[in-house]
Amino acid sequence: MADFYINIFLDGEKTQKLEAAGLSGLAKDVEGKKALQVAMTAKDQKKLIKGFTDLKFDASNACVLPKDGETKLFDIILQMKSIDVMKFAITKLYNPLAGRDVFGRGTGMR
Numbered sequence: 001m002a003d004f005y006i007n008i009f010l011d012g013e014k015t016q017k018l019e020a021a022g023l024s025g026l027a028k029d030v031e032g033k034k035a036l037q038v039a040m041t042a043k044d045q046k047k048l049i050k051g052f053t054d055l056k057f058d059a060s061n062a063c064v065l066p067k068d069g070e071t072k073l074f075d076i077i078l079q080m081k082s083i084d085v086m087k088f089a090i091t092k093l094y095n096p097l098a099g100r101d102v103f104g105r106g107t108g109m110r
Contacts, residue, residue, distance in 0.1 A: 002039030005062040006048075008074055010034045021078050030062070037062070038073065040086045051094040069093050 018024045027034045049055055057063045076089045
């Protein structure tokens with residue numbers, strides 16, 4: 001079992017894309033809606049919180065990414081034809097240098 005989840009709630013367009021990719025069997029019923037549940041580790045969760053500071057997790061340790069992050073993750077799922085994508089997706093969703101100055105640590109302000 002995974003520690004945390006990302007829920008991607010499906011609308012008509014996303015459902016059609018999933019069916020076209022042959023992934024419609026991966027959809028689950030979450031809170032009365034169809035959704036993809038992408039599992040992630042606690043380490044991935046910490047990175048996402050750093051990347052998306054307003055990210056909130058519910059009692060079942062699940063969250064919903066902001067629109068741009070959700071779109072990236074959904075595209076990765078379609079490309080890889082799997083929901084086991086967090087090892088790859090975290091590199092696209094989390095930028096450890098976001099918000100840091102070009103003159104970072106160890107440059108001597110050069």
